[in-house]
Amino acid sequence: MSGPNTDYDPVEVAAVSPAELEAARDAALAAIADAADLEQLKAVRSEHAGDRSPLALANREIGALPPQARKEAGQRVGQARGAVNQALAARQEVLEAEHEARILVEEAVDVTLPTDELPVGARHPLTTGAELIADIFVAMGWEVAEGPVIEAEWLNFDALNLGPDHPARTMQDTFWTEPADNHVVLRTHTSPVQARTMLTRGVTEEAPIYVVCPGRVFRTDEYDATHSPMFHQVEGLAIDEGISMAHLKGTLDHFASQMFGEGITTRFRPSYFPFTEPSAEVDLTCFVCRGTGLKGEGPDTCRTCRGEGWIEWGGCGIVNPRVLQACGIDSERYSGFAFGMGIDRTLMFRHGLEDLRTLFEGDVRFTTAFGSEL
Amino acid sequence: MKAPVSWIRELVDLPAEVTTEVLTDRLTALGLKLEGIDSADITGPLVIGRVLTKEPEPQKNGKTINWCTVDVGEANGTGEPQGIVCGAHNFAPGDLVVVILPGGVLPGNFVISARKTYGHVSAGMICSVRELGIGEDHDGILVLPPDAGVPGDDVFGLLGLDDEVIEFEINPDRAYALSLRGVAREAALGFGVPFADPAVRELPAADGKAWEVVVDDPAGCPVFAARLVSGFDPAAPTPEFIKRRVEQAGMRSISLAVDITNYVMLELGQPIHGYDADKVVGALGVRRAREGEQVTTLDDAVRKLSVEDLVITDDSGPIGLAGVMGGATTEMSGSTTRILVEAAHWDAVSMFRTGRRHKLTSEAGKRNERGVDPLLPGVAADRVVELLVEHGGATAEPGFTLVGTAPERTAITIATDLPARLSGIDITAMTTVESLRAVGATVTEQDAGTIEVVPPAWRPDINDPYDLVEEVVRIVGYDQVPSVLPRRATGRGLTRTQRLRRRVGRTLAGAGLVEVVSFPFVGEATFDKLGLPAGDPLRVTVGLANPLSSEEPAYTTTLLPGLLEAASRNVGRGAPGVALFETGTVAFPADNGAAPIYGVHTRPSEAELEKLVEALPVQPQHLAVVLAGERRRAGWWGAGTDAGWTDALAVVRRLAADLGVRVEVGAAARMPWHPGRCALVSIDGVQLGHAGELHPSVCAAYGLPARSAAVELDLDALMAAAADVTPGPDFSTMPLAKEDVALVVDAGVTVAAVEAALREGAGDLLESIRLFDVYTGEQIEEGQKSLAFALRFRAPDRTLTEAETGAARDAAVARAAELTGAVQR
Numbered sequence A: 001m002s003g004p005n006t007d008y009d010p011v012e013v014a015a016v017s018p019a020e021l022e023a024a025r026d027a028a029l030a031a032i033a034d035a036a037d038l039e040q041l042k043a044v045r046s047e048h049a050g051d052r053s054p055l056a057l058a059n060r061e062i063g064a065l066p067p068q069a070r071k072e073a074g075q076r077v078g079q080a081r082g083a084v085n086q087a088l089a090a091r092q093e094v095l096e097a098e099h100e101a102r103i104l105v106e107e108a109v110d111v112t113l114p115t116d117e118l119p120v121g122a123r124h125p126l127t128t129g130a131e132l133i134a135d136i137f138v139a140m141g142w143e144v145a146e147g148p149v150i151e152a153e154w155l156n157f158d159a160l161n162l163g164p165d166h167p168a169r170t171m172q173d174t175f176w177t178e179p180a181d182n183h184v185v186l187r188t189h190t191s192p193v194q195a196r197t198m199l200t201r202g203v204t205e206e207a208p209i210y211v212v213c214p215g216r217v218f219r220t221d222e223y224d225a226t227h228s229p230m231f232h233q234v235e236g237l238a239i240d241e242g243i244s245m246a247h248l249k250g251t252l253d254h255f256a257s258q259m260f261g262e263g264i265t266t267r268f269r270p271s272y273f274p275f276t277e278p279s280a281e282v283d284l285t286c287f288v289c290r291g292t293g294l295k296g297e298g299p300d301t302c303r304t305c306r307g308e309g310w311i312e313w314g315g316c317g318i319v320n321p322r323v324l325q326a327c328g329i330d331s332e333r334y335s336g337f338a339f340g341m342g343i344d345r346t347l348m349f350r351h352g353l354e355d356l357r358t359l360f361e362g363d364v365r366f367t368t369a370f371g372s373e374l
Numbered sequence B: 001m002k003a004p005v006s007w008i009r010e011l012v013d014l015p016a017e018v019t020t021e022v023l024t025d026r027l028t029a030l031g032l033k034l035e036g037i038d039s040a041d042i043t044g045p046l047v048i049g050r051v052l053t054k055e056p057e058p059q060k061n062g063k064t065i066n067w068c069t070v071d072v073g074e075a076n077g078t079g080e081p082q083g084i085v086c087g088a089h090n091f092a093p094g095d096l097v098v099v100i101l102p103g104g105v106l107p108g109n110f111v112i113s114a115r116k117t118y119g120h121v122s123a124g125m126i127c128s129v130r131e132l133g134i135g136e137d138h139d140g141i142l143v144l145p146p147d148a149g150v151p152g153d154d155v156f157g158l159l160g161l162d163d164e165v166i167e168f169e170i171n172p173d174r175a176y177a178l179s180l181r182g183v184a185r186e187a188a189l190g191f192g193v194p195f196a197d198p199a200v201r202e203l204p205a206a207d208g209k210a211w212e213v214v215v216d217d218p219a220g221c222p223v224f225a226a227r228l229v230s231g232f233d234p235a236a237p238t239p240e241f242i243k244r245r246v247e248q249a250g251m252r253s254i255s256l257a258v259d260i261t262n263y264v265m266l267e268l269g270q271p272i273h274g275y276d277a278d279k280v281v282g283a284l285g286v287r288r289a290r291e292g293e294q295v296t297t298l299d300d301a302v303r304k305l306s307v308e309d310l311v312i313t314d315d316s317g318p319i320g321l322a323g324v325m326g327g328a329t330t331e332m333s334g335s336t337t338r339i340l341v342e343a344a345h346w347d348a349v350s351m352f353r354t355g356r357r358h359k360l361t362s363e364a365g366k367r368n369e370r371g372v373d374p375l376l377p378g379v380a381a382d383r384v385v386e387l388l389v390e391h392g393g394a395t396a397e398p399g400f401t402l403v404g405t406a407p408e409r410t411a412i413t414i415a416t417d418l419p420a421r422l423s424g425i426d427i428t429a430m431t432t433v434e435s436l437r438a439v440g441a442t443v444t445e446q447d448a449g450t451i452e453v454v455p456p457a458w459r460p461d462i463n464d465p466y467d468l469v470e471e472v473v474r475i476v477g478y479d480q481v482p483s484v485l486p487r488r489a490t491g492r493g494l495t496r497t498q499r500l501r502r503r504v505g506r507t508l509a510g511a512g513l514v515e516v517v518s519f520p521f522v523g524e525a526t527f528d529k530l531g532l533p534a535g536d537p538l539r540v541t542v543g544l545a546n547p548l549s550s551e552e553p554a555y556t557t558t559l560l561p562g563l564l565e566a567a568s569r570n571v572g573r574g575a576p577g578v579a580l581f582e583t584g585t586v587a588f589p590a591d592n593g594a595a596p597i598y599g600v601h602t603r604p605s606e607a608e609l610e611k612l613v614e615a616l617p618v619q620p621q622h623l624a625v626v627l628a629g630e631r632r633r634a635g636w637w638g639a640g641t642d643a644g645w646t647d648a649l650a651v652v653r654r655l656a657a658d659l660g661v662r663v664e665v666g667a668a669a670r671m672p673w674h675p676g677r678c679a680l681v682s683i684d685g686v687q688l689g690h691a692g693e694l695h696p697s698v699c700a701a702y703g704l705p706a707r708s709a710a711v712e713l714d715l716d717a718l719m720a721a722a723a724d725v726t727p728g729p730d731f732s733t734m735p736l737a738k739e740d741v742a743l744v745v746d747a748g749v750t751v752a753a754v755e756a757a758l759r760e761g762a763g764d765l766l767e768s769i770r771l772f773d774v775y776t777g778e779q780i781e782e783g784q785k786s787l788a789f790a791l792r793f794r795a796p797d798r799t800l801t802e803a804e805t806g807a808a809r810d811a812a813v814a815r816a817a818e819l820t821g822a823v824q825r
């Protein structure tokens, strides 16, 4: 192997012999193949392909050769240099790829490390539950109506056929604002929103009323696992020509299956509400046993419905014409249906909540479980 | 209402295959909702035994037991006397008693077996009323009447233990079902079988001679019936069947005379009052009470009467609260032999008001305030007399006083197809007519598909065509209603406000906040805890006349108390940090006077409706946030950071950015915030609320980490400011030119002021400006600070030259110098 010749004078040098040229090329190729990393390859490149490498020198000598020898020497040197450059490029590529791969390996992390620097937020299931219900009705072309929680007594009671001596007024155990003879109450149901809708919008053939009213209501119930002085209701009201209990049943069946799944339906039982006549209690297929009344496959009865196969969901009926009258709607021409149920209770069913109070405690572990949509 | 099945079956001939379950299912479908079924929890053999011998045997423990032999006939399989140890003493040889034999089970799953005790083998038990679960009254052995039967007879029937008692939930419109008469009528209706109406009685002619009665208020008391018996034996025992039925219905057996009035009330639904006739002075009167009058009722309460209360009087004045509770002065006692029987029909509203006024609930009041059949008074009084004669040895005195007559029922005209139209069920005219007749109405067919219906006397709830529809549909069956979706709804989707409210919630949840729903009740202590000064406007609340807790007698004016309590609860339960939000109503008094009460026969006018709305408190929607403790968690990446005033403002700005609203922020001092770390947030100069660090005293009061922060904003105002339709932004894609400037200003100059000045001076080429450093220290004079801003310039149409950018920067700095005294470093 010939090393660089520092005191080289081309004029004095004889033509590079083919053997020397071959040896220089082979030495270069061997060195390239031996280069273990890009650093070494760089050194090899300067030694075997640099300006002072034997092949470069040989190339430079070609010009000093007699013309007849130039062509052949030129060809030989060119081939040798070509082979070396090609090998260099190939090795460069391999080593670069290896280098990149190694970096990626070295940069590997433990992806199981926790990443919980930022807290996760959530919306309350009472909010998202009310939205879910609203969306079911909006999809049917209904609108969502709202009203104040502190309401005029006339709108909360009288307009809804609950006269001053109606037993329901005490049954409902109302919060009265001071002074009590101001006739202002914390609304005991969302029905005054229905009254307001009828009073302000009226009904025409082109614009029937189909509204759903979710909201917060109050009754003077002591706070326990199943009662709360504040809870949430959703009520619905449809006023149109030719409305019947069949439409009420169709609407509630649809609501039930959207809320609880296919196969969940409703059952009516005669009942009494001043706002409606005829009135009915609405039962819902028990979604735990799906109406069988049994716990699983076994002989035990279902705990949720106590073996009934049905659970009480809410009340409903045909809007009492007296209510239509008080709200300025022609009861000869239009009829309507109304229904109401607890949102809290509905969510307790749907999500298997045991204690109503978990809804109002504000424990983030409860709320974050539900995320931002139900 | 509790109704024994045996009593129902006595009044209606139900087929044998109608089990109690079938019966209750059918009645529930008709509107009498099943609450529960009581049945004796006893398994036999339970038989009559005759005590043959009874040997007292004193024991070492001081007790004396009785070693008895009892003849139980063939019930024990041998016919030999049964040896039984008994601890009670209230019986004697020869008495008939109730014996449970080994193998039997008493209530409470008490299994009886032959066992060795006190040196004998006791093979069974002689039972007390309590052990049988049929009463609480006596601890002693139940001794049967001598004619009860012979030893070995099964006693289930005799004691009514084979009887089930159905408890119904009775809706206000079915007051008639607060009687066996009503329940049995429904059962008959449900199974299409005959009904023996116990109210059908042959009555003597009314002659006014039973007792003199003067009704001054026929509106309050349309019908008053009185009868008199004498020679009543006050010591006569109540027959077993009356006693049992009264107790099955959930009432206490008191004395024969009282039990009979209760029995007849249960049977017919008509409340009855019995007076000791010897204590009544002169004529009975019915009138409204007078100012200052009072009466002592049977419960020994002295009741001050209202001029609206209906009272019964004699010459001594009021002697009872009419229809609700009798008085003490004329009460029947253990020496009463002459009984004056009163059965009257009362105005339901007056009964309701009196009951409510005196906080009195009685079985009589419950029925009278819901409406009783006005044809019943004479019938009920006659039935009571019959029973007093039969079981109390009394003599019916001649004479029957009946004042007033039952009000006429008005006929209701309805179209025969109305039930079909309103129910959606295919109900024929014939079914309509038959159903209404089945409930007791008188139906007259008119021409052109209409009928005239007179409701039965016992149904005061039926007044409108729709009431009749309910009767028809419940008989046809609510389960027949088809399920049809209405198709005409043409709603416009959610309103803008509804969509914005969802957007606010999602944005806050996206910022890592958790929503809370809390109660809106507050009191002075709540505001004290917030450190609100006396006279703070937030202390002016809408008060509650009947709060659940006297500590929290008002509707809240701020959402912070509920949120702070929730934060405190979370921290108390071990949360290292908590970020909460709530949206909800707060209320401020309107002081516009009372809300009117209008009639209900016509729609109120627009002006009247406006008056209603004006009387209501002002009820804006608020938004509040509380950030306490760790906001960004510590971890393997490094230290965490606790929530502080910046986080509160960051939430506000994030929300504003999402809604496309520009909020302004300025310093403020307002409890419950830290006076130096509280920002007033406003839009176009209109105050929206506050944000910042909580006052240390508030953090301490709620047990929250120091530097906890809070926000409370008027959500209505914020949402109103949100861009309705956001115009698409216009932005340049030309190259950006950056210039950083560091300005030294007095420490008291706000960043907002400097930034505003820079913005103003920089002109239209300025794209954005952002403070990136605040420095105080050695290189700056005391009392000053250095603010470093990154200015970004861009032109809409060209690459800016260095000269242009430099000129804009210089102009910005010059304006800042002019307006805020800033000096470039």
Ligand SMILES: [Zn+2]
Binding pocket: A286, A287, A288, A289, A290, A291, A292, A293, A294, A302, A303, A304, A305, A306, A307, A308, A309, A310
């Ligand atoms: Zn079930």
